[in-house]
Amino acid sequence: SQQGEEDPQALSIQEGENATMNCSYKTSINNLQWYRQNSGRGLVHLILIRSNEREKHSGRLRVTLDTSKKSSSLLITASRAADTASYFCATEADMRFGAGTRLTVKP
């Protein structure tokens, strides 16, 4: 079974809006990582959040982690058309992926 499960599976927004996607996992973790994949490409590592962190920022990205709920969220602020991609989460304990969230940002 997949460790990281993302939702929603698809999200379509206008440029400038914020995009929020969620990830749930099953087991205890040391850290959780978010990745982006453009169509037909490999995955790009976006951000890592450790189990003792609740929130982390990187540019327009904000990641939260709730270990009690075994969930994480990725917020992309002021989205751009170039943010159009699929987004995945994975834990260091289990490198299986869920379906991902396909984000479409319309110009």
Added chain:
Amino acid sequence: GAVVSQHPSWVICKSGTSVKIECRSLDFQATTMFWYRQFPKQSLMLMATSNEGSKATYEQGVEKDKFLINHASLTLSTLTVTSAHPEDSSFYICSARVYRGPNTEAFFGQGTRLTVV
């Protein structure tokens, strides 16, 4: 971040032939590498976990005799698709795990698009 190089980026082969895909960690040593397969508009499916110097651990349903994985060094893992058939056509991606202090992170190669004709 750490760099993982995957080669080739695309390959076309005839049915019945074998194809080898390489995954290299360029600036770090990777004791563990992962191999994935991805069909269009679908997620990555973990095929196997490869540990340096030992046999790979294959996911359920993945034929180990068909998808040969070798991880002979700390910077190189290879996936060989043996006797390829059109249904093996897919996007194959590797990732390598790096230890950073108490944490591990995984970085991905660019992927290899395999087309079997």
